[in-house]
Amino acid sequence: MSEPRTRDGDREGLAAVAHLAGYPLSAADLAQVASILEGIMEDVRKLRALDLPDDLEPILTFRVEPWA
Amino acid sequence: MAAASEWPWQSLAEAAAAVKARAVSPVELTRACLERIERVDHVVHAFVSVDAEHAVQDAQSAEREIKAGHYRGPLHGIPIGLKDNYDTTGVATRNGSRVFADRMSTQDATTWVRLQEAGAILLGKTTMSEAAWGVDFPPVRNPWDVRRNPGLSSGGSGAAVAAGLCFMAMGSDTGGSIRIPAGLSGVVGLKATYGRVSRAGVMPHTWSLDHAGPLSRRVEDAALVLSVIAGHDPRDPASADVPVGDYLSGLKKGVRGMRIGVPREHFWDRIESGVEAVVRQALRDLEGAGAQVKEVSIPHMAAALGAILVTEMASVTAWHDKYLKQPERRAKYTPEVRALMDAGKFIFATDFLKAQRLRRALTDEVRAAFDSVDALATPTLPLCAWDVSESHVQIDGQPEHVLHACWRFTYPWNLTGLPALSVPCGFAADLPVGLQLVGRPFDEATVLRVGHAYQEATRWHERRPPDPVGRAG
Numbered sequence: 280m281s282e283p284r285t286r287d288g289d290r291e292g293l294a295a296v297a298h299l300a301g302y303p304l305s306a307a308d309l310a311q312v313a314s315i316l317e318g319i320m321e322d323v324r325k326l327r328a329l330d331l332p333d334d335l336e337p338i339l340t341f342r343v344e345p346w347a
Numbered sequence: 348m349a350a351a352s353e354w355p356w357q358s359l360a361e362a363a364a365a366v367k368a369r370a371v372s373p374v375e376l377t378r379a380c381l382e383r384i385e386r387v388d389h390v391v392h393a394f395v396s397v398d399a400e401h402a403v404q405d406a407q408s409a410e411r412e413i414k415a416g417h418y419r420g421p422l423h424g425i426p427i428g429l430k431d432n433y434d435t436t437g438v439a440t441r442n443g444s445r446v447f448a449d450r451m452s453t454q455d456a457t458t459w460v461r462l463q464e465a466g467a468i469l470l471g472k473t474t475m476s477e478a479a480w481g482v483d484f485p486p487v488r489n490p491w492d493v494r495r496n497p498g499l500s501s502g503g504s505g506a507a508v509a510a511g512l513c514f515m516a517m518g519s520d521t522g523g524s525i526r527i528p529a530g531l532s533g534v535v536g537l538k539a540t541y542g543r544v545s546r547a548g549v550m551p552h553t554w555s556l557d558h559a560g561p562l563s564r565r566v567e568d569a570a571l572v573l574s575v576i577a578g579h580d581p582r583d584p585a586s587a588d589v590p591v592g593d594y595l596s597g598l599k600k601g602v603r604g605m606r607i608g609v610p611r612e613h614f615w616d617r618i619e620s621g622v623e624a625v626v627r628q629a630l631r632d633l634e635g636a637g638a639q640v641k642e643v644s645i646p647h648m649a650a651a652l653g654a655i656l657v658t659e660m661a662s663v664t665a666w667h668d669k670y671l672k673q674p675e676r677r678a679k680y681t682p683e684v685r686a687l688m689d690a691g692k693f694i695f696a697t698d699f700l701k702a703q704r705l706r707r708a709l710t711d712e713v714r715a716a717f718d719s720v721d722a723l724a725t726p727t728l729p730l731c732a733w734d735v736s737e738s739h740v741q742i743d744g745q746p747e748h749v750l751h752a753c754w755r756f757t758y759p760w761n762l763t764g765l766p767a768l769s770v771p772c773g774f775a776a777d778l779p780v781g782l783q784l785v786g787r788p789f790d791e792a793t794v795l796r797v798g799h800a801y802q803e804a805t806r807w808h809e810r811r812p813p814d815p816v817g818r819a820g
Contacts, residue, residue, distance in 0.1 A: 300693075302692045302693075308686065311689070312689045312692075315686055316693060319653075319657075319690075322652045322653035322656055323656065325653050326650060326653030326654055326698060326702060327653075327698065327701065329647070329701070329705060331705065332708075335708055336704065337701075337703030337704045338703045338710075339703060341541065341554075341585070341764065342541075343540050343587060343764040343788045343789075344587075346717075
C-alpha cells in the first residue's frame with residue numbers, strides 16, 4: 280500500500296459516489312476510505328490492465344477438484 | 348522422558364508417544380503448559396483466554412480413559428490452543444474484536460469437534476488481530492524478539508507454539524495467516540487444500556479464500572493433526588468429498604528423485620537479501636537430500652495482488668455489513684479496521700469479476716507448471732519479523748507497508764486453493780525464516796513428505812527462542 284496522495288476533490292467525488300451508492304459516510308470516514316483506496320489502486324490498475332483471453336470465465340463458486 | 352520443565356518443548360509426536368507409553372500423563376503435560384503460560388504469557392500475549400480449570404478436568408478425564416485402556420490416538424491428552432475465531436460452546440469466540448466480545452456460540456467448530464473426539468485438551472483461545480484484518484490489536488509478541496510482530500491474524504497461535512505454551516494451535520489462513528506466523532515465529536504451518544479441512548464454525552473472513560489448519564513445532568505434528576481434522580463436512584459448503592490421504596506412512600520416504608519447482612517470477616523480485624540467502628541455501632539442502640530443483644514459470648503470479656485485494660475487501664465487508672450498519676457495533680470496531688471495511692464498499696463488481704477470471708488463469712498456469720514437478724518451493728515471506736511499532740519496512744531499499752509485504756508470497760496459494768506448508772529453514776539477523784512448499788490439489792502427503800525430508804536434513808526446528816520474560820521492549 281503506497282502513501283496516500285488523495286486530494287480534496289477526490290474526497291468530494293467519493294462522497295458523491297458514496298451517497299449515490301447508499302453508503303453515506305462521515306467526512307472523517309471518507310478521508311480514511313479514500314486513503315485506503317489510493318493505497319490499493321496501483322495493484323487494481325494492474326489487474327484491470329491484464330489482457331485475459333475472451334473465453335476465460337470467472338470462477339463464481341470457488342471449489343477445488345483433484346487434477347486428473 | 349524429559350524433565351517436567353522440558354515437556355512443553357517436546358514435539359506433539361514425542362509427547363503423544365510418551366502419553367501412550369504412560370511415561371507422562373495428560374495432567375502432567377497440561378499442568379506443565381499452564382505453568383509456562385503463567386510464567387511467560389504476560390509478555391508474549393499468545394492467549395486471549397485460558398481456562399485452566401476445565402483443561403485440567405479434561406486432562407484428568409483423558410488420563411482415566413488411557414489408564415482404562417481406551418487410548419484414542421496421538422492427540423489423546425495433548426494440550427492445544429484454538430484461534431479466537433473457532434467456535435467453542437461454553438467459551439466466548441470473539442474474533443479478536445470488541446464487536447463480538449460477548450459472542451457465545453451454540454455449536455462447536457467441526458475441527459474442534461474432531462479434535463475433541465481425538466482427545467485433545469483445550470488450554471484456551473489464542474490471540475488474533477481484529478476480525479483477522481487488523482495488524483496490531485491486541486499486542487501479541489514474537490517469542491524470538493518480543494519487540495517484534497509474530498505474524499498476522501494467527502499470530503497468537505504461532506507465538507504460543509514457538510514459546511512452548513502448547514503442542515499445537517489451530518489457525519486460519521485467508522492470504523497467509525497460518526504460514527506467515529509460522530515463518531516469522533520459526534514453527535511449522537499447514538494450509539491444506541481448500542475444502543480439505545472444514546471451515547464450519549470458524550468465523551468467516553473471505554468465503555472463497557479461508558482455510559483452517561494447524562501450527563506446530565514439527566512437520567510430523569502437522570501430519571498427525573491433519574489426519575484428525577481432514578475430511579468431508581456437510582456443514583461447510585466448500586468442503587470437498589475427496590478421500591483423505593495417508594499423511595504418515597510416506598512421511599519419511601525422503602525426496603530422492605523428486606522434482607521441486609522454483610517459480611521464476613514474483614518470489615525473488617523484492618526480498619530481503621538475508622532471507623533470500625537462507626532460502627537459496629534451503630533449496631540447495633533439498634538438492635543435497637536428493638531432489639531435483641528446477642525453475643518453472645507462472646507468468647500471471649506478479650499481477651495477482653490486485654485480485655486478492657478486491658476479493659478480500661469486498662468479501663469481508665459483505666460479511667460484516669450488518670454489524671457496520673448498527674451504530675453501537677460499528678463504534679466497537681477499531682478505526683483502522685472500520686476504515687478497511689468501509690473501503691470494501693467501493694470495490695467495483697467489474698474488478699471483482701476480473702479477479703475471479705485471473706484466478707482461473709493463474710490456476711491453469713500453476714497446473715501447467717506442475718506438469719514437470721512434484722512440488723513447488725518458495726520463501727514464505729520476503730522479510731523477517733518487524734518491530735511492532737513499524738507500519739512500513741524497507742525491502743531492497745524501497746519502503747513498503749508491512750501488510751503489503753508480508754503476504755506477497757503466501758496469497759497465491761489462497762487464490763488457487765493449493766496445499767502449502769511453511770517449515771523453519773534458518774535465521775537472518777537472528778530471526779526465523781520460512782521455506783514454503785506447495786503441492787497439487789489434495790496432495791498434502793507430498794508437501795508434508797518434502798517438508799519432513801528438509802526438516803530431517805537440517806536442525807532448524809530444534810532451535811528454541813530465548814526466554815521472553817524480562818525481554819519486553
